[in-house]
Amino acid sequence: MELLGNLLMGLGTSLQPAVLMYCVIGVVLGTFIGVLPGIGPLAAISLLLPITFHIDPTSAIVMLAGVYYGSEYGGSTASILLNIPGTTANAVTCLDGYPMAQKGRAGVALFITTIGSLGGGIAGVLALIFAAPLIVAVSMSFGAAEYVALMVFGLVASTAVATGSPVKALAMVVLGLLLSTWGIDLNTGISRFDFGVVKLMDGLNIVMIAMGIFGVTEIMKNISSDRHSTLRERITFRSMLPTRQELRQSGKPIARGSIIGVILGALPGTGPSIASYVSYAVERKVAKDPSRFGKGAIEGIASPEASNNAAAQAAFIPTLTLGIPGSATMAVMMGALIIHGIQPGPTMMVEQPSLFWGLIASFFIGNILLVILNIPMIGIWVSMLTVPSKYLFPAILAIVLIGGYGVHYSTFDIFLLAIIGVIGYGMYALGFEPAPLLLGFVLGPLLEQNFRRAMLLSRGDLTVFIERPLSLALLIITAGILMLSVWGVIRGRRRARDALVS
């Protein structure tokens, strides 16, 4: 019953006018970002980081979270109507959503994806509510060695599922870890890698890095884009109502998708995108008539939409309870908390209960708000799809620049943004994914601190990582993932070489 008390307290926190307002802003922005192809939640959250400086931490994280799971609601809109995914996790929804629209069932598709998203979202929040206290209790027995193993596992896991070469992703993780050491070492007070430049003594700022790589670089990549779409039909409320059969067909896929999403969302490395792909594949496997898929099968949109929302909510589980972000987006959100002096992890539930439970309560409120935004108000979002994309990126640049200036009221930061943006573009041109870099950067200080502590406690004995059972288990899994990745790379190369030869 302590749980109920916590939830009520959380509800009280999240219903305060200030916090509630930011929840509304968050989910509205999130839907907006999700609906518009070309900008995703990671970029949006990075752009909002400087704004969080000016508001209190609870409101800040409630808003950012709203953007994150809100975007998973809106993302299906463009997938269904334009065959262009609103966010990467909605790519799968194009496969059966667009054919449904072509058959005149666009409204129903939008309705079902919203219901699916609601189901998944609620499942994710419930998982969070019940799992969080359990995980925190278990983590009490974690020592520094276990944390090191856990963080290494999380970092390696995120490289295994990254698009592109896992070796490059791993290099990005290590680079991020390395860059996190720049600045004053809390242990000894020595400023590392400052090269004599005073401005670097504070180290690199996560806000600048996130905005530079996910904001400026994206602008550089997309500034010439010229998508102008026309919509053929109006979406009326009546056209959205599904038939009884369609509702029945969607029920089990939504349930299956939610479960898959919760599991994959909670695991570091996998997130809404993978969850949506997996649940689509599962639906095809269990369907009585798989040939319907790709032509407008309602299971093909209900399940992925449920699972990407479930994954988005469940991603908060490791982030809030253990301080292990499962993705770059979670890492950036953690950055927002760290900026306010809050270290996510097991202690957060105890030290910041109103923030912790307020955030969870805000998820309930947010999901309900999103249903209202996505069904009765769907017309607004649909009309936004007709706005040409060439207006978007200059506008984003203005936001990036003002936000970046507002962090320290320093024009030096603006020039830094340009530099980071160019470097980020260089990484993209050379085929490197920036997301793992951010993960490494956020986890770096904690990893070093725990490694140092583990070595101190074991008096320099490295075997401690193998002696302690949980640490050993995690490291074995990590090694397994690494070997699978390497095997996959070798196999891919061999196949490419054979194809060239034959």
Place this chain on the structure above:
Amino acid sequence: MYRIDVRDIIGGGALIAFGALCAFVSAGYGLGTVRNMGPGFFPMVLSVLLVALGLAIAVPALMRSGTSIEVQWRNVLIVTAAIVFFGSTLTTLGALLTVFLTILIVSFASALTLRQAAMTGIAMAAGIWLVFILGLGMTIPLTPWSY
């Protein structure tokens, strides 16, 4: 096109160079022992790892052909110029004018006509005033005369 993968050689090479540089600097901070780690210990470990990964990327690239590097030079240049312009003139021209002009500059990389860019510039200047200055209370000078 070539018999080697230029992209990965450059990428791997950059990592090797950066890792080597950081390793060199880390050594200067004192490594200490495993039991009593100096400030340079953790960075050194990471630098060595980075060099190793850089090699793992660059060396296989010598033996296979790869994808070409595609850079949109014009876009990168224009966006950078717009940002540099913003940083240089914000404190003299004030936020409203600077935002407007920056959008005009960056619009050369986009598909916007000058008129559309001007409208976007005005809209963004107004929006930024509403959200950042009125809404969040940031104290940014708005006009050239606000000094």
